[in-house]
Structure formats: C-alpha cells, structure tokens
Amino acid sequence: xxxxxxxxxxxxxxxxxxxxxxxxxATVSRVVNNSAKVSADVRELxxxxxxxxxxxxxxxxxxxxxxxxxxxxxxxxxxxATVLADPYLAAMIIATSRSLVGTGVQLVLVNARDDPEHxxxxxxxxxxxxxxxxxxxxxxDDPLPRILVEARVPTVxxxxxxxxxxxLAYVDCDNVxxxxxxxxxxxxxxxxxxxxxxxxxxxTAAADRLTGYHRGLAHAGLPIGxxxxxxxxRVSGERAMTELLERAPDLDAVFAANDLMAVGALxxxxxxxxxxxxxxAVVGYDDVELASLTEPALSSVHQPVSEQAxxxxxxxxxxxGGAAPGDPVLLPVELVRRDSS
Amino acid sequence: xxxxxxxxxxxxxxxxxxxxxxxxxATVSRVVNNSAKVSADVRELxxxxxxxxxxxxxxxxxxxxxxxxxxxxxxxxxxxATVLADPYLAAMIIATSRSLVGTGVQLVLVNARDDPEHxxxxxxxxxxxxxxxxxxxxxxDDPLPRILVEARVPTVxxxxxxxxxxxLAYVDCDNVxxxxxxxxxxxxxxxxxxxxxxxxxxxTAAADRLTGYHRGLAHAGLPIGxxxxxxxxRVSGERAMTELLERAPDLDAVFAANDLMAVGALxxxxxxxxxxxxxxAVVGYDDVELASLTEPALSSVHQPVSEQAxxxxxxxxxxxGGAAPGDPVLLPVELVRRDSS
DNA sequence: GTCCGGTGTGTAAGCGCTTCCATTGATCAT
DNA sequence: ATGATCAATGGAAGCGCTTACACACCGGAC
Numbered sequence: 001x002x003x004x005x006x007x008x009x010x011x012x013x014x015x016x017x018x019x020x021x022x023x024x025x026a027t028v029s030r031v032v033n034n035s036a037k038v039s040a041d042v043r044e045l046x047x048x049x050x051x052x053x054x055x056x057x058x059x060x061x062x063x064x065x066x067x068x069x070x071x072x073x074x075x076x077x078x079x080x081a082t083v084l085a086d087p088y089l090a091a092m093i094i095a096t097s098r099s100l101v102g103t104g105v106q107l108v109l110v111n112a113r114d115d116p117e118h119x120x121x122x123x124x125x126x127x128x129x130x131x132x133x134x135x136x137x138x139x140x141d142d143p144l145p146r147i148l149v150e151a152r153v154p155t156v157x158x159x160x161x162x163x164x165x166x167x168l169a170y171v172d173c174d175n176v177x178x179x180x181x182x183x184x185x186x187x188x189x190x191x192x193x194x195x196x197x198x199x200x201x202x203x204t205a206a207a208d209r210l211t212g213y214h215r216g217l218a219h220a221g222l223p224i225g226x227x228x229x230x231x232x233x234r235v236s237g238e239r240a241m242t243e244l245l246e247r248a249p250d251l252d253a254v255f256a257a258n259d260l261m262a263v264g265a266l267x268x269x270x271x272x273x274x275x276x277x278x279x280x281a282v283v284g285y286d287d288v289e290l291a292s293l294t295e296p297a298l299s300s301v302h303q304p305v306s307e308q309a310x311x312x313x314x315x316x317x318x319x320x321g322g323a324a325p326g327d328p329v330l331l332p333v334e335l336v337r338r339d340s341s
Numbered sequence: 342x343x344x345x346x347x348x349x350x351x352x353x354x355x356x357x358x359x360x361x362x363x364x365x366x367a368t369v370s371r372v373v374n375n376s377a378k379v380s381a382d383v384r385e386l387x388x389x390x391x392x393x394x395x396x397x398x399x400x401x402x403x404x405x406x407x408x409x410x411x412x413x414x415x416x417x418x419x420x421x422a423t424v425l426a427d428p429y430l431a432a433m434i435i436a437t438s439r440s441l442v443g444t445g446v447q448l449v450l451v452n453a454r455d456d457p458e459h460x461x462x463x464x465x466x467x468x469x470x471x472x473x474x475x476x477x478x479x480x481x482d483d484p485l486p487r488i489l490v491e492a493r494v495p496t497v498x499x500x501x502x503x504x505x506x507x508x509l510a511y512v513d514c515d516n517v518x519x520x521x522x523x524x525x526x527x528x529x530x531x532x533x534x535x536x537x538x539x540x541x542x543x544x545t546a547a548a549d550r551l552t553g554y555h556r557g558l559a560h561a562g563l564p565i566g567x568x569x570x571x572x573x574x575r576v577s578g579e580r581a582m583t584e585l586l587e588r589a590p591d592l593d594a595v596f597a598a599n600d601l602m603a604v605g606a607l608x609x610x611x612x613x614x615x616x617x618x619x620x621x622a623v624v625g626y627d628d629v630e631l632a633s634l635t636e637p638a639l640s641s642v643h644q645p646v647s648e649q650a651x652x653x654x655x656x657x658x659x660x661x662g663g664a665a666p667g668d669p670v671l672l673p674v675e676l677v678r679r680d681s682s
Numbered sequence: 683g684t685c686c687g688g689t690g691t692g693t694a695a696g697c698g699c700t701t702c703c704a705t706t707g708a709t710c711a712t
Numbered sequence: 713a714t715g716a717t718c719a720a721t722g723g724a725a726g727c728g729c730t731t732a733c734a735c736a737c738c739g740g741a742c
Contacts, residue, residue: 011467013698024722029700037719059470060410061698063401064727071449071470076438090431097417097452106470108412109448111438126352129400129447234634263634270636293575293604295611295636354728365692370730378690402728405697 012053021049032057071106072316073130075121077138086232086260087288088305092136092158095309103317105131122147131320134158134312140202154319156312160204160328169325171311175208176215178301178333182255182283183216185299185335191253191281195225197240197265199232199257206232209257209285225251230261237264245272252280253341259284259291262298266340281341296339304331353394362390373398412447413657414471416462418479427573427601428629429646433477433499436650444658446472463488472661475499475653481543495660497653501545501669510666512652516549517556519642519674523596523624524557526640526676532594532622536566538581538606540573540598547573550598550626566592571602578605586613593621594682600625600632603639607681622682637680645672 014032018025023042030038031046038046049055063069074096076089097107108130110121121144125133132154135145140162148155149167157170186194196213199206210227217224226248230236237256241264244251254269256262262284266276274280276296284291287302311329319325355373359366364383371379372387379387390396404410415437417430438448449471451462462485466474473495476486481503489496490508498511527535537554540547551568558565567589571577578597582605585592595610597603603625607617615621617637625632628643652670660666 014700015698025699026701026723027721030721033700035700037721039720042720056464056467058405058698059465059468060401060404061727062700064399064405064729065698065700067727069401074450087428087431090428090435093434093450094431097450101452107450109415109434109438109450111442123397124400126397127400289575290631290634293608293631293635355730356728366729367693367731368691371691374730376730380690383690399728402697403730405699406728406730408697 012055013058014055017046017049017053017055020053021046069129069131070104071108071130072100072132072134072313072320073108073110073125074134074136075110075144076136077142077144086137086258087290088258088286088303089137091288091305092309095306096134096136096313099306099310099313103313105313105317122151122153125153126151132156132316134316140204154316154325156316156319156325158308158312160208162202162204167325169315169319169328171308171315171329171331173205173303173308173331174333175205176212178285178303178335179209179212179214179255179257180216180219181212181333181335182209182285182301183213184220185337186253186255186281186283186341187216187220187222189281189341192222193225193248193251194222194253194255195244195248195251196227197237197244197254197256197261198227198229199261201229206257213255230257230264232258232260234260234264237261238268239264241265241268245269253282254280255283255285257285259286259288259298259300262300262340263290263294266294266298277339277341283335283341287336291336292338294340299338299341300336301333302336303333307331353396354399355396358387358390358394358396361394362387410470410472411445412449412471413441413473413475413654413661414449414451414466415475415477416451416485417477418483418485427478427599428631429599429627429644430478432629432646433650436647437475437477437654439647440651440654444654446654446658463492463494466494467492473497473657475657479544481545495657495666497657497660497666499649499653501549503543503545508666510656510660510669512649512656512670512672514546514644514649514672515674516546517553519626519644519676520550520553520555520596520598521557521560522553522674522676523550523626523642524554525561526678527594527596527622527624527682528557528561528563530622530682533563534566534589534592535563535594535596536585536589536592537568538578538585538595538597538602539568539570540602542570547598554596571598571605573599573601575601575605578602579609580605582606582609586610594623595621596624596626598626600627600629600639600641603641603681604631604635607635607637607639618680618682624676624682628677632677633679635681640679640682641677642674643677644674648672 014025014028018028028046031043100107133148135157138157138159145157145161145168146165149165160170160172198210201207214224226244228240228243230240237260254265256265262282265282269276269280276282284298284300287300291298291300308331315326355366355369359369369387372384441448474489476498479498479500486496486498486502486509487506490506501511501513539551542548555565567585569581569584571581578601595606597606603623606623610617610621617623625639625641628641632639632641649672656667
C-alpha cells in the first residue's frame with residue numbers, strides 16, 4: 001500500500017465527528033479534552049459519536065495548536081558503541097521509559113551521533129519536536145547543556161556537569177560518597193595496600209569516585225595507593241589490573257570505578273594466581289546485574305538508577321510546566337557487600 | 342521561566358524569514374526543502390537570512406502539513422520489569438537507535454505498559470505521532486500486530502509471530518537452526534545425555550529453539566533428554582537446573598534457551614559439585630556480553646542483533662515509503678564456542 | 683509580431699486542532 | 713417587566729508549514 005492509498009483511509013477528524021453529532025468542532029474539542037462546561041447530554045452524545053466513528057485525535061495537530069508536544073528527548077552523548085553497551089546506560093533508558101508511564105509523555109531516544117556538528121541537536125530540540133531534554137552520560141567538555149539552557153529549553157542532566165552551568169538542573173548519585181564508602185569498607189576489613197582502577201578523568205562520575213576514595217583513605221590515615229586509569233570497559237579493566245600488579249605486587253585490595261572494569265580485574269587476578277578475596281579484595285561500582293553473577297560475586301556500590309530516572313523526569317516535567325530548574329539533587333548510594341571483599 | 346515567558350522568545354517562523362528576505366513564504370519553504378526551482382541568487386539570499394535570524398523549521402507544523410512525522414515507534418511488549426532487564430532487549434534498543442542514525446527518522450520508545458487496555462497503543466499510533474511501528478519481544482497471543490496491519494500502519498515485527506498474519510513483515514533469527522546447532526555441537530563433542538532448559542513456550546523464539554534442538558538430537562539418533570522450562574531469567578534457570586539434576590542425575594550436557602538461564606545453570610552445577618565442562622557441558626543462547634565473562638566462559642549461539650535491527654528498520658522505512666510489506670526475513674545464527682562445552 | 687513552452691515566484695487553500703470571543707437563552711434580583 | 717449574570721455553544725482566527733495552481737516573464741520558433 002502506498003502512502004497515497006493509505007491516505008484514502010484517512011481517519012475521521014474533529015469535523016467529521018462534529019458533523020455527525022450535529023455540534024460544532026469546538027464542542028467536540030471540549031469533550032475530548034474534558035474541559036470546561038459541556039452539558040451532560042451533549043457530552044454523552046459526542047462521546048457516543050466518537051466511539052461509533054472510531055475517532056482518535058491527531059496528536060500532531062494538537063501539538064501545533066497547543067505549542068506542546070508531550071514528549072521529551074533522552075539524549076545519549078556517547079558516540080562510541082562500546083560505551084553504549086554499558087549496562088548502566090541501558091538501565092537508565094529502561095528506567096526513564098518506565099518513569100514516564102502514565103504521564104502521557106512520550107520518550108524520544110536521540111543518539112548523540114545524530115549530531116555531527118554541535119548545534120544540530122540543539123536545533124532539533126528547538127524545532128519543537130520535544131518539550132524538554134534529558135541528558136545522560138555526558139562528558140566534561142560537552143557544550144550542549146549550556147546551549148540548551150541558553151535556548152531556554154527545559155533540561156535535566158543525569159550526573160554532575162564538569163563546570164556549573166547557572167540554571168541547569170541535574171540529578172547525580174553521590175559518587176564522592178560512594179568512593180569513600182568503598183575505601184572505608186576495604187580499610188575496615190583490614191586492607192592496607194589498596195589500589196584503584198579509575199574511570200576516564202573527563203567524566204565527572206569517575207573523577208568524583210576517585211576523590212571519595214582518596215578521602216576515605218586519607219581519613220583512615222593511609223597513603224594513597226597506585227592508580228591506573230581505564231575507560232569503563234572490561235578490557236581496560238584487565239589492562240589496568242595488569243599494570244597495577246606490576247607496579248604494586250603486594251597490593252591487597254582494588255577499588256574499580258565500575259563493575260565492568262572490576263570484572264576485568266577479577267580475571268587478571270585469577271590468572272595471576274591471586275585468590276579473591278583472600279589475597280586481594282575487590283570492590284566494583286554500579287552494582288549491575290553482572291556483579292552478582294561473577295565468581296566470586298562482586299561487592300559493589302549500588303546506585304539508585306530508577307530513583308535517578310524518576311527524579312530526572314519529575315524535575316523535567318515540572319520545568320516544562322513552568323517551574324524554575326531548581327537545585328541539583330544528590331542521591332545516596334550504598335555498598336552491597338558480596339564475596340569479593 | 343514559565344511556558345508563557347518562553348513563548349515570548351518564540352523563534353522566527355517562515356513568515357519572519359520571508360518578510361526579512363523580501364520573498365514569499367512559499368519560496369522560503371522551497372529553499373528550506375531545497376526543492377524545485379529556485380534561482381541561485383534568491384536561494385543565497387534566503388539562506389543568509391535564515392542563518393542571520395537563526396531560523397529553524399518547526400517539525401510539528403511540517404508534520405501536520407505533510408502528514409508525516411519522520412519518526413517511528415519501538416514498542417516493547419513486556420509488562421514485566423524483570424524481563425525488561427534482558428540484555429538482548431537492551432541491545433535491540435541500542436541497535437535500533439543506531440540503525441536510524443542518518444535517516445532523519447526519530448525513535449520513540451513505547452513501553453507496553455502504556456497500554457493498559459488493548460487498543461490504546463493502536464490509537465496512539467493511529468493518532469499520527471509516528472509513521473510506523475517496530476515491535477519487539479512479542480508474546481504469542483498478542484493481538485497488536487493484527488490490529489496494526491488492519492489499521493494499515495506500517496509495521497515490522499522482530500521475531501516470528503505465533504500465527505502468520507497476512508501482510509505482516511517480520512525479521513527473525515534462525516532459532517530452529519540455532520537450537521539444532523547447539524544440539525549438534527554437544528553431540529559432536531561426545532555428549533549423549535543432553536538435557537535442556539527451555540524458554541516460555543508462549544514465545545516463538547523459545548519454542549523454535551526447542552524444536553531445533555529436538556531435530557538435532559533426532560538427526561543424531563539420540564533420544565530426547567529431559568526438559569525443564571524457565572522464563573528467561575537467571576533465577577528460573579537455577580530452578581530448572583536443580584530440577585533437571587534431580588530428574589536426570591547422569592546428564593552430561595545442558596542446552597539453555599538463553600544466556601541468563603545458562604548462567605543460573607552454571608551456578609547450580611558448581612554448587613552441585615559438577616565440573617563444567619568436564620562433567621557437564623553447557624551451551625547458552627543469545628551470546629550477550631555476559632557469556633564471555635562467566636567462569637568458565639559460556640559457549641552460546643550468537644544472534645546478529647545489529648543486523649536484525651538494521652533489517653527491521655530498513656523494511657519499515659521501505660514500507661513507510663509505500664512499498665509492500667514483503668516477505669519475512671530469516672537471519673542466520675552461529676555457535677560461539679567457549680570453555681563451557 | 684504572435685504564440686508557445688519553460689522558469690521562477692506568489693497566492694491561497696489546506697493539514698487537524700485549540701481557544702478567544704461573541705451569541706444565545708435561561709435564571710435571578712430588582 | 714427589565715437589565716444583569718451566567719452557563720452552554722458556535723464562529724472564526726490562528727498554530728507554522730506545504731503545495732497545487734495561477735501568474736508573469738522570458739527567449740525562441742513560426
């Protein structure tokens with residue numbers, strides 16, 4: 001069937017219904033939006049006509065008239081497919097989708113790669129296809145948040161932006177607290193030569209976790225152990241662990257800035273003949289499902305992903321409704337202790 | 342900033358540009374769509390005006406006028422959050438998003454739970470907010486595909502529908518072939534008492550894998566081993582494996598209909614003191630990243646998820662363009678052999 | 683010089699809906 | 713009775729864009 005043919009099956013419009021019910025378009029519109037004063041009998045008549053004709057309002061037309069699309073964009077700022085495989089991000093997508101259920105707001109998934117040159121994405125948003133933007137997984141140098149704020153597009157960022165942007169709302173998990181939690185836990189179980197596999201320094205989440213970890217050690221009066229950097233992939237975790245073992249063969253614990261890298265560490269440790277947790281304790285971050293499936297099961301800092309998504313959408317919808325962006329929100333994390341530490 | 346205030350910042354429209362450039366709206370429109378004949382100098386003038394004014398076309402208005410939204414829905418038919426955690430589904434979402442990059446078509450993620458009563462979703466689609474629908478993870482009794490086809494909404498299903506629906510396009514991975522591949526592999530490595538953890542019988546993918554597995558055994562002249570059913574979650578895999586060990590303590594191989602359940606089986610086997618692969622060989626299905634991370638690493642049937650997503654979007658876009666739905670597509674799978682078999 | 687076929691541009695009629703404003707009867711106090 | 717008030721409805725003007733159609737203008741064929 002061609003587009004033309006399909007057009008022949010055009011569904012009834014407000015006019016059709018109005019004519020069939022013998023009332024004006026305006027009245028039908030009022031009924032559909034259950035707005036204002038419509039007498040009970042007219043309402044009933046119109047409702048009946050609507051179901052009889054199988055009328056369903058055209059969202060596009062409505063959007064145009066109301067200047068409101070009732071949909072928001074979830075923008076993923078990851079060009080790299082590898083990083084997109086991150087289960088945390090996947091969880092974020094699902095959670096966001098779920099938190100929108102029942103609000104009548106639709107979720108448009110926008111892949112960052114739609115945006116070869118900066119500005120295109122901003123234009124898209126300004127094009128009026130969405131009422132607001134949820135920004136996930138940003139990198140430090142990303143100009144997008146500022147652009148959006150300046151274009152007065154309601155925006156909420158997941159995670160702390162590198163530099164504060166006035167009027168930019170964001171919802172972060174307490175990465176500093178999480179890093180500290182991990183350090184304190186390891187110290188508390190008697191570890192003294194604690195190494196760390198950090199994430200990419202250009203991501204604030206990674207930097208904050210490292211900061212917290214440092215603080216935890218400092219607070220316990222311990223020196224800062226060796227640090228190797230990864231990019232949140234398993235392979236980079238393996239590389240980092242190998243490096244750490246060379247630089248500090250006597251380490252007795254490792255804190256990895258995410259679970260994928262922790263899993264990599266686990267493998268390298270096993271290959272090197274170190275027992276976990278007897279010889280080396282390992283703590284990961286994110287608490288993705290994978291963490292409970294490894295052998296030994298991985299201790300990890302749990303992030304409230306659903307809550308983060310819920311908060312983000314709530315802030316966004318409120319902003320779309322006209323409220324001020326409001327203050328940043330920091331969500332608490334907790335350590336889930338399993339067998340690896 | 343309230344909605345009203347924001348409205349005050351209304352961006353320039355076609356009219357604004359037309360007035361500023363001293364031409365008609367139609368001409369500006371032609372330039373924007375680089376359509377038809379516009380003289381070089383006028384085009385240049387208009388282009389300049391557009392950038393000067395920072396004009397960006399309003400997609401909603403365009404959609405209304407063209408009866409075309411340039412966006413498609415990806416509908417997830419899973420009410421249950423647990424199943425939504427399936428990495429295969431996550432991969433599907435990402436892959437679909439990626440395959441749309443560069444087409445100018447947007448992806449709207451629709452959670453099935455938006456659809457408490459059947460019909461709502463169909464209405465949504467007919468509401469003209471999307472040009473077509475991608476259906477993922479359907480269950481056998483789902484009336485949606487038929488409804489969509491009858492409403493003449495371009496639709497492509499991922500996976501084989503239980504009952505053939507005339508005029509319904511779908512893209513499936515060769516589940517029968519995959520099941521058979523797994524069986525043949527296990528037989529080929531000398532296993533003789535092969536058990537199976539099957540998926541929910543109301544999902545065609547699960548049923549087909551089981552069928553293929555049966556055929557593989559039959560072809561080798563082996564009797565069909567014990568079968569336990571799970572629901573594609575890890576926990577159900579554990580339960581199933583426990584049951585199988587009771588019913589057939591002498592089994593020497595297990596084929597699980599997905600990786601999550603295979604991981605569950607792995608744990609139960611270890612707990613039961615069976616060595617993998619020495620005592621019991623295990624093969625999973627899906628080849629999600631997790632499969633390469635278990636200990637021992639899991640052999641698994643690999644599905645071409647990206648290719649499936651690509652094919653689906655391609656078929657859909659073609660259909661939206663006016664082409665007939667076309668024949669179902671069956672994508673080949675392959676066995677990835679790792680340490681568990 | 684007239685007629686023809688292009689070309690480039692403008693005019694205006696939508697696309698399907700919302701919403702302001704005016705209109706019409708009632709209802710009520712005076 | 714008379715005007716004021718109010719609820720219910722209709723009329724009509726948009727929302728910002730596309731696109732058939734008409735029109736003017738041009739060069740060339742006759």
